[in-house]
Amino acid sequence: MKPVEVKQDIYWVGAIDWDIRDFHGYSTKKGTTYNSYLVVDDKVTLFDTVKHGFAGELLHRVHGVIDPAKIDYLVLNHMEMDHTGSILEVVEAIKPEKIFVSTMGFKSLQAHFPTDDWPIQKVKSGDQVSLGSRSVSFVETRMLHWPDNMFSYIPEDKLLISSDAFGHHWATSERFDDEVDASELMSHCAKYYANILMLYAPHLRKLFAALGEMNLDIDTIAPDHGVIWRSDPGKILAAYERWCNQHFSQKALVVYDTMWHSTEMMAKAVANGIMEQGVSVKLMNLAVNHRSDVVQELLEARALVLGSPTLNNGILPRMGDFLTYAKGLKPSNKIGAAFGSYGWSGEAVKILTGALQEMKVEIVDDGIRHQFVPDHDALRACRELGVKVGQAVKASA
Amino acid sequence: MKKYVCGVCGYTYDPAKGDSESDAPAGTAFEDLPDDWVCPVCGASKDEFEPED
Numbered sequence: 345m346k347p348v349e350v351k352q353d354i355y356w357v358g359a360i361d362w363d364i365r366d367f368h369g370y371s372t373k374k375g376t377t378y379n380s381y382l383v384v385d386d387k388v389t390l391f392d393t394v395k396h397g398f399a400g401e402l403l404h405r406v407h408g409v410i411d412p413a414k415i416d417y418l419v420l421n422h423m424e425m426d427h428t429g430s431i432l433e434v435v436e437a438i439k440p441e442k443i444f445v446s447t448m449g450f451k452s453l454q455a456h457f458p459t460d461d462w463p464i465q466k467v468k469s470g471d472q473v474s475l476g477s478r479s480v481s482f483v484e485t486r487m488l489h490w491p492d493n494m495f496s497y498i499p500e501d502k503l504l505i506s507s508d509a510f511g512h513h514w515a516t517s518e519r520f521d522d523e524v525d526a527s528e529l530m531s532h533c534a535k536y537y538a539n540i541l542m543l544y545a546p547h548l549r550k551l552f553a554a555l556g557e558m559n560l561d562i563d564t565i566a567p568d569h570g571v572i573w574r575s576d577p578g579k580i581l582a583a584y585e586r587w588c589n590q591h592f593s594q595k596a597l598v599v600y601d602t603m604w605h606s607t608e609m610m611a612k613a614v615a616n617g618i619m620e621q622g623v624s625v626k627l628m629n630l631a632v633n634h635r636s637d638v639v640q641e642l643l644e645a646r647a648l649v650l651g652s653p654t655l656n657n658g659i660l661p662r663m664g665d666f667l668t669y670a671k672g673l674k675p676s677n678k679i680g681a682a683f684g685s686y687g688w689s690g691e692a693v694k695i696l697t698g699a700l701q702e703m704k705v706e707i708v709d710d711g712i713r714h715q716f717v718p719d720h721d722a723l724r725a726c727r728e729l730g731v732k733v734g735q736a737v738k739a740s741a
Numbered sequence: 742m743k744k745y746v747c748g749v750c751g752y753t754y755d756p757a758k759g760d761s762e763s764d765a766p767a768g769t770a771f772e773d774l775p776d777d778w779v780c781p782v783c784g785a786s787k788d789e790f791e792p793e794d
């Protein structure tokens with residue numbers, strides 16, 4: 345468990361969680377990392393800690409550089425438990441002279457842990473603390489990902505420690521962007537943004553505009569999850585810019601669940617109609633696709649078409665799960681429609697259309713409901729629905 | 742007086758309570774908060790708020 349040098353006298357001393365598969369409803373199929381950074385200067389400083397159960401791994405890595413008791417300052421950029429679950433053990437081991445948190449961080453830290461005799465110092469945007477040969481400036485980044493979030497910027501090293509921002513869930517032995525597969529890396533980043541930050545897009549646009557005005561000279565971005573951007577930090581900045589400005593690709597997403605294959609047949613016919621228009625489409629059956637993977641596709645899709653049969657006057661439960669999750673993430677500026685088969689009452693299409701409207705999706709068609717098994721004519725109607733969606737996607741370009 | 746909800750974090754401004762952090766006493770209508778007032782939870786500006794329905 346060796347530390348990894350990020351810059352001279354700056355080390356990654358975090359922990360690798362190879363086993364985690366669920367992050368509050370987001371499937372982390374390849375685990376994650378909880379990153380901590382150690383700066384050795386006149387004031388030895390630790391930035392962020394790790395999840396409960398990983399304190400030993402963190403302290404072991406610190407030991408590879410310096411005795412943990414020699415750490416003077418502890419900076420906590422975010423209080424969510426994936427970064428603070430080990431804090432009682434860490435504070436006990438390092439006995440910091442000062443603990444730096446944002447104003448909102450102070451509130452959330454107090455609401456998590458017995459902090460009464462901790463040497464906490466609240467900081468706000470623009471505050472600077474000298475560590476000796478270098479300094480650290482704090483930038484509050486509320487809602488990126490919680491009200492308490494902040495960045496720690498070390499100008500002398502052109503290093504931005506960005507907490508949850510620009511991270512991704514991917515457990516690897518490699519620590520840097522140039523050491524891993526580039527397209528897999530961006531896919532993990534898109535999934536992370538879609539599942540954690542998509543709902544804050546309008547707020548993030550303002551936040552990034554304000555950060556842009558600060559003109560920070562950055563050559564390395566060190567997030568608290570995943571690999572460190574040392575070769576191409578501009579790549580992840582550009583991706584966030586695109587995502588929060590909601591620049592969608594010419595792509596449609598058909599999400600459905602099915603009971604006796606009838607809605608599945610309809611879904612395939614809808615997808616065929618979209619394809620006929622030369623529009624890229626992804627067909628996602630909720631029986632085999634996790635909600636968080638569907639939301640990743642939703643991030644860059646222009647159209648969302650939903651299908652469910654009617655069950656007990658409602659929709660299938662997996663569709664209910666997906667809608668609850670997707671609504672909370674506030675996808676915006678999409679177009680869509682709904683379809684589904686039914687036995688005798690057939691409420692599902694109306695429920696799905698209502699859910700789309702609640703998400704402010706522009707409805708391009710009243711939707712198609714078909715009793716029991718779709719015949720040739722019903723499938724043609726579904727294909728035509730797909731054509732209409734495909735045309736609307738192209739028209740919105 | 743109407744309550745207003747923050748579109749970013751969901752915080753509700755209740756004029757009956759005011760906002761002690763920005764010295765807005767109980768009884769301050771949302772409309773009477775200063776233009777540079779921000780959400781005490783997430784820092785969103787006034788224009789991010791919508792009346793509660």
Ligand SMILES: [Fe+2]
Pocket residue numbers: 422424489490508
């Ligand atoms: Fe977080």
Ligand SMILES: [Fe+2]
Pocket residue numbers: 424426427508568569
């Ligand atoms: Fe996190």
Ligand SMILES: [Zn+2]
Pocket residue numbers: 747748749750751752780781782783784785
């Ligand atoms: Zn707010």
